[in-house]
Amino acid sequence: MAKIAAETRFNVKRDRILKAAARCFNEKGYSGTSLKDVAKHLGLTDAALYYYVKNKEELVYQCYLRAAELGREAMERAESEGDSGMQRARLYIRYHVDVMVGERGPVAIMSEIPSLKRHHRNEILEVSRRHSAGFEAILETGIADGSIAPCDVRMTGNAVMGAINWIPKWYHGHPAMAAAIVAEFPRILTRGLAP
Amino acid sequence: MAKIAAETRFNVKRDRILKAAARCFNEKGYSGTSLKDVAKHLGLTDAALYYYVKNKEELVYQCYLRAAELGREAMERAESEGDSGMQRARLYIRYHVDVMVGERGPVAIMSEIPSLKRHHRNEILEVSRRHSAGFEAILETGIADGSIAPCDVRMTGNAVMGAINWIPKWYHGHPAMAAAIVAEFPRILTRGLAP
DNA sequence: CAAAAATTTTAATCTAGATTAAAATAATGC
DNA sequence: GCATTATTTTAATCTAGATTAAAATTTTTG
Numbered sequence: 343m344a345k346i347a348a349e350t351r352f353n354v355k356r357d358r359i360l361k362a363a364a365r366c367f368n369e370k371g372y373s374g375t376s377l378k379d380v381a382k383h384l385g386l387t388d389a390a391l392y393y394y395v396k397n398k399e400e401l402v403y404q405c406y407l408r409a410a411e412l413g414r415e416a417m418e419r420a421e422s423e424g425d426s427g428m429q430r431a432r433l434y435i436r437y438h439v440d441v442m443v444g445e446r447g448p449v450a451i452m453s454e455i456p457s458l459k460r461h462h463r464n465e466i467l468e469v470s471r472r473h474s475a476g477f478e479a480i481l482e483t484g485i486a487d488g489s490i491a492p493c494d495v496r497m498t499g500n501a502v503m504g505a506i507n508w509i510p511k512w513y514h515g516h517p518a519m520a521a522a523i524v525a526e527f528p529r530i531l532t533r534g535l536a537p
Numbered sequence: 538m539a540k541i542a543a544e545t546r547f548n549v550k551r552d553r554i555l556k557a558a559a560r561c562f563n564e565k566g567y568s569g570t571s572l573k574d575v576a577k578h579l580g581l582t583d584a585a586l587y588y589y590v591k592n593k594e595e596l597v598y599q600c601y602l603r604a605a606e607l608g609r610e611a612m613e614r615a616e617s618e619g620d621s622g623m624q625r626a627r628l629y630i631r632y633h634v635d636v637m638v639g640e641r642g643p644v645a646i647m648s649e650i651p652s653l654k655r656h657h658r659n660e661i662l663e664v665s666r667r668h669s670a671g672f673e674a675i676l677e678t679g680i681a682d683g684s685i686a687p688c689d690v691r692m693t694g695n696a697v698m699g700a701i702n703w704i705p706k707w708y709h710g711h712p713a714m715a716a717a718i719v720a721e722f723p724r725i726l727t728r729g730l731a732p
Numbered sequence: 733c734a735a736a737a738a739t740t741t742t743a744a745t746c747t748a749g750a751t752t753a754a755a756a757t758a759a760t761g762c
Numbered sequence: 763g764c765a766t767t768a769t770t771t772t773a774a775t776c777t778a779g780a781t782t783a784a785a786a787t788t789t790t791t792g
């Protein structure tokens with residue numbers, strides 16, 4: 343097996359594992375999902391997971407890293423594609439929602455942060471903070487360029503992010519609804535921002 | 538000890554326990570908090586909790602019941618005090634936010650639903666559904682009376698509820714911020730509803 | 733095909749933390 | 763003060779589920 347091929351394969355599998363894990367954690371919570379659960383989704387034994395991941399905590403942590411990555415991508419795309427603050431905000435919301443309902447599966451298990459070790463928790467919280475700051479910056483841009491009405495960016499950011507982050511709590515994989523969410527959320531959440 | 542006095546005392550204690558538990562669950566998640574943790578907050582031993590509550594699952598369940606009760610109160614007050622749909626929506630948001638940041642402590646640990654037994658989970662989900670339906674009804678009233686712009690009430694409801702339910706994830710008891718939340722959230726979340 | 737590396741399984745441990753039972757202490761009523 | 767009831771503690775269990783080690787199997791490579 344060539345080295346590159348090996349790594350590719352490894353990552354593909356790893357990806358599958360992370361997806362399965364994220365789904366379980368979302369559905370049953372951290373304590374509610376055993377590694378056996380996750381393994382079953384993959385047609386594996388619980389012990390086999392240890393070949394790919396150090397332990398359970400690491401598994402959630404990796405899910406978060408993945409989520410953070412997707413979040414960052416959404417932010418970057420929004421910032422590069424939109425020119426007014428309002429446009430960027432709308433795009434960001436759109437992309438973020440996409441992540442929440444998309445084929446990648448619900449990987450946004452922010453609820454399980456308390457389960458992380460202090461070390462990892464701090465890292466993830468830091469990422470999350472940067473993320474929020476990014477959205478707040480977008481809002482400020484919009485206020486400056488007149489496309490968004492003046493507002494408390496901190497609170498507004500929290501409200502918008504909350505609405506999106508909460509999606510996995512009520513969306514359970516019905517594809518028709520996914521379309522509705524993607525269509526409606528950007529509209530709903532930006533409507534209140536207009537001057 | 539007279540019977541009534543006994544029950545009163547019992548309930549007071551029970552209330553303290555539920556509050557302590559809710560705080561712990563919010564901060565550390567279901568698996569992350571041991572009964573010893575909760576007990577320590579109360580100056581008790583873990584075993585002592587079993588005098589008041591059947592087991593850990595029951596404890597989360599009770600927290601939810603409490604939260605549901607507060608939610609219902611918020612809904613009823615909003616419905617009786619407001620006359621237009623928009624006013625009711627604003628009031629409801631206001632009262633719901635109050636619950637989230639109020640002195641009762643963060644009792645809204647919806648994140649831990651997966652930890653509940655099927656039986657209890659269904660009950661709580663049902664309550665939660667009624668609750669959402671209540672808010673959607675308010676939105677429809679508003680659309681009918683012209684105080685709220687036509688919209689997808691399902692999605693809008695989910696967005697608003699999500700923004701509020703997410704509060705405990707980022708609000709950590711700073712009283713000054715509590716005031717800001719109570720002041721800003723109703724404004725932010727209703728702005729987008731206006732016709 | 734044979735050796736080496738990668739992957740998975742089986743079969744034990746190991747442990748935190750929930751739960752319980754019995755005993756100890758405190759409060760209450762008479 | 764004594765008896766009764768309420769509350770809490772101490773000291774065991776008990777168990778699910780995480781983790782590990784060693785063996786078995788499968789895949790790759792040359």
